[in-house]
Amino acid sequence: MRRKNVSELLLPTFKYHPDPISSGSIVASGVKCKACNQSRGFMYIGAVYSSHELDDALCPWCIFDGTAHRLFGAEFIDPKAVGDYGRWDAVPGSVMDEVCFRTPSFNGWQQERWFTHCGDAAEFIAPVGSAELQNFDSSLYKAIAEESGFSTDELAQYMKSLDRDSGPTAYAFCCRVCGTWGGYSDTH
Ligand SMILES: [Zn+2]
Numbered sequence: 001m002r003r004k005n006v007s008e009l010l011l012p013t014f015k016y017h018p019d020p021i022s023s024g025s026i027v028a029s030g031v032k033c034k035a036c037n038q039s040r041g042f043m044y045i046g047a048v049y050s051s052h053e054l055d056d057a058l059c060p061w062c063i064f065d066g067t068a069h070r071l072f073g074a075e076f077i078d079p080k081a082v083g084d085y086g087r088w089d090a091v092p093g094s095v096m097d098e099v100c101f102r103t104p105s106f107n108g109w110q111q112e113r114w115f116t117h118c119g120d121a122a123e124f125i126a127p128v129g130s131a132e133l134q135n136f137d138s139s140l141y142k143a144i145a146e147e148s149g150f151s152t153d154e155l156a157q158y159m160k161s162l163d164r165d166s167g168p169t170a171y172a173f174c175c176r177v178c179g180t181w182g183g184y185s186d187t188h
């Protein structure tokens, strides 16, 4: 049996974002959640869209059970960006709801997009730079390189410039159905 990651031991299990602690989207925090008004030890620090001010203010449990979406209309990614405006696979409405309304996303330098494959949303793994890319299957490097659209002349330089913390950053995803690595980077 696969070993559980640290997020699975401490947090609700997010189907499309299996380890939000290691990806950096959820951090240990003593701050009270604006949805449940409790301090539960962890806080979400990724992107959130709402007419309410919710930056760094929601606990993982209120994302998971839909409370944050119900109370504040919180969206964690723009529905149109799931599948990149139709460029990647379309996904069923139930998947769309789960990804947009009940799954922590991440912070991109440009508008976040969610990779889809095999008719499903992929798992978000982590933001990565050129250093981190070395630790993944080489097919991820290839996927990010191809998606960037840079010509052969500029590509190596661009890939070297990817940085997890200062951008442009690449965003690693893995298909839940076939295991294909994919994603995109901050090219525009
Ligand atoms: Zn909460």
Ligand SMILES: [Zn+2]
Binding pocket: 117, 118, 175, 176, 177, 178, 179, 180
């Ligand atoms: Zn797939």
